[in-house]
Amino acid sequence: MNAVGPRDVDVVGAGSDIWWIIRTVYAPDHRDPxxxxxxxxxxxxxxxxxxxxxxxxxxxxxxxxxxEITRMVVSSARLVHEPQVVCAKEILGHWQRISAH
Known part of the structure; x- marks a missing residue:
């Protein structure tokens, strides 16, 4: 496994900022699934x-x-059969399989 270097930390920090933007700006209206x-x-x-x-x-x-982002997509979208949600589930499964190796 690679050690975390300065470039890793910078990108992780940027990831945290992006995560905040997603949760606050792009968050779906939960009253409208x-x-x-x-x-x-x-x-x-x-x-x-x-x-x-x-x-x-x-x-x-x-x-x-x-x-993490894909999990949020799947948990935020309530229409399980919508193509985008199915795609998100497939992406999540794909990354989990890769990460398991």
Missing amino acids: ADLTFVRKILVLSMHISLFTLAMTSVLWARRLHI
């Missing part, structure tokens, strides 16, 4: 974050960040 604009935005954002993190730091940080 059909709000899937949120799901679409987060899926795209999570892909970009994962690629950025993977490019800047270790694979481990990219996996952790992606898993």
